[in-house]
Amino acid sequence: MPPAQQTLSKDRFGSLLTGVLDQAYGYAMSLTRNRADAEDVLQEASLRALRFYDTFKPGSNFKAWFFRIVTNCYYESGRTKKRRPETVEFDDVPRLYMFAQSAGAGLFDSGDDPATALMAQLESEQITDALEALPEEYRVVSMLYFMEDFSYDQIAQVLECPVGTVRSRLHRGRRLLQKALWQTAVEFGIVEKLKGQEAPA
Amino acid sequence: MTDQTYLTCEEMFRHLEDYLDHELRAEEVERVEAHLAICEICAKEYAFEGNLLDGIRKKLTRAKMPPDLARRIAATLDATPASDDD
């Protein structure tokens, strides 16, 4: 009897890769924020994945496995040098920041949940911009969380860091994002607009 | 033995993100949900935060891959032997 198949065939590998390439391109774009760099990173990652595809354990998450290679290619490409330094300290933002601000602005007075109303008013581009403006360590985990729907474990696998690190960066990144989104909502008159939509008494 | 005591609002506050991200153990989820069923304030906070996360997810758009890139990658892979072919 032949030994149990422990690795994928090249064909099977090709179809798994094709299935995640689109998402991986989006991820590479969010890492590099530049089309040419994203293409380079993705091409290099695909080649590397093919070279090492027997390290993938069939049955485990292929997307997380490939995203880890994309991440490594990005960090090894030196393209991160163009980014701002990571040593800047950011003020922490409390949990439920937006909730507290919304309550303070009277947005709960209508009885509806203001989170839905606020998000309906914000443009996709404003939300993407706020996410992309986060410091690198928060931005990357947030991208993996919001765009790819990875669990904390899978993000830890992609970034090769402890789950506890993912959790704390993700939670903090989300609070920073809330503050940025609230500021955008104030700046663009969205909060004022929603204030004027109180339900009749 | 599972802990049957009710969570305080303060503990609920700390569980917020992990609960919404489905990162709590089943027995913790039960305790959180038991509290949500009887505490209007926490329920309001959790709903707000959940709607906010959903709203962000719905609005984020992903850059589309240029069609020729997929073709170029496929061609490169076809021309490259895999690791167990040598």
Ligand SMILES: [Zn+2]
């Ligand atoms: Zn409560």
